Amino acid sequence: MDFNFFMNDVVQQARKDMQSAGYQELLSPEEVDEALKADGTTLVMINSVCGCAGGIARPAAAYMANYDKKPDRLVTVFAGQDKEATARAREYFTGYAPSSPSFALLKDGEIKMMVERFEIEGHEPIQVVQKLEQAFDEYCK
Template identity: 40%
Template sequence: MTKAFLYDDIHDPSARGWSQAEIVTPEVPLPYPPHVIQPFKDELISIGFRDLLTSDDVDSWMAEKTGTSLLVVNAVNGVAAGMTRPAVRMALEESTMKPSRLATVFAGQDLDATAKARGYFADIPQSEPSIALFKDGELVYFLPRHRMEHRLADDLAKELAAIFEEHCS
C-alpha cells in the first residue's frame, strides 16, 4: 500500500517507519508555498509586471501581438535573486526604450502558467530563470539561465537595455 508523503518523507521515509518503496512521489512537482515566493514575485510586480497565474492568463497576454512584450520566467534560485530580477529592474530604469508590456510567470509555483509560457518558445530548453522578448508576437530575444550565471546584474542590465534599444519603439 502506498502512503501520502510530506517533503521530508522523501528524504527520510524511515522517520515514519516507511520504506522508500512505499513512498509515491508526485508526477508533477509540488508548488512552493505562496508566502515563500510572494516577495520574489513582488520584485517584478512592483515595477509594472503582470503576474500570469494560469495558462489562460498566458494565452490572453500572448494574444496581444502588437508591440514588444517582455516575459520573465521567475524562480526562487540565486540566479533569479542575484542577477535576473535586479538586472531587469535596472534595464527598465536605465533604458530610454522599453517593452510595451511586461509579464512574469513563476516556475515552481504557477505550474500551468509556466508550462504554457514555455510553449511559446518550445524549441528552447527549459530554463529558470529566463527572459523572453517578443516583438509583434515573434520571439526576438531569449536569455536563459546559463547566460546569466557568473555575471553581474549590471552587465545583464546593459545587455537587456541594448536589446530594448534595438527592438522596442
Template identity: 45%
Template sequence: MVAPMREELIDAGFQQLLTPDQVDAALQQPGTTLLVVNSVCGCAAAGARPGVTEALRRGELRFDRLVTVFAGMEKEATAQAREYFEGAQPTSPQAAILKDGQLVHLMQRPDFLNHAPEEIAASLTAAYRRTLG
C-alpha cells in the first residue's frame, strides 16, 4: 500500500533510510541534507510530497543529500531521524534542512496541512535561502 508513496520521493532522487544506523550515517556527513519524514496521511499526499518535489524541480535548491524515512513503517529509523530535530514535537509529515548534521529549518504538519504544493515549494525555497543561501 505504501509503495507508491515511497516511490514518489525515490523518483525525485531521495534515498530511503530504513535503519537508525543508515539515518546516522546520512545525517552526520558534512554538507547539506533535506530529510523528509514521509507519511500515509492526506497532507503528505496532497501537499508535502508534491510540494517538496516541486521545490526541487525548480532547480534553486542544492542539497548534498536527499533522504527520507517513512513514519509508521520504519519506526526506529524515523525515531532516530527525529532525534536531530532538537526537541520538536514529532509530526507527520516533516521536512528538515540540516547543515553538517545540525537542524537549520523544520517544517511540521501545520506547514503542510491545507497548503497547496506551490505554497509548500515556496516556503521550502524561502527557508533554504534564509538558512543556506
C-alpha cells in the first residue's frame, strides 16, 4: 500500500468530517484573520490526522454544531496540512502552546478558552463536549 495515498485518504476524510458538521475550512492566513478578527464568537477546531482527532475531537466538534447555544462561526484549520493557516490561527491563542487536535473559543478576536490535546487524548468525547458546553454557555448567545 502506498503510504502517501493512504494519508491523502485519511486527510480528505478528516476534512469531509468537519465540512459535513458545518465547519468552514480556513486555508490561508487571510481567511484566518477574517474569521478570527470578526465581531462575535468563533470556535476554531485545530484538526489533525491522529486517532484522538478522529475518535474524540471531530465527533465532539460535530456534536457541538447542534448545541443550543453556539458561536457565530464554526471554523477549522488543519495542522500539518494547511501550515500557514494553522500558524496564523495559533497566533491568536496567546498563552497556549501549539496543540492538535484542540479547540479555541474566541470572542471579538480574543481567546476566551482552549481545550488542548492533553484534555482530548485519553478522554471520552463526552468529556470534551462538556468543556465546550461550559464555554458556549458562558460566551455564546
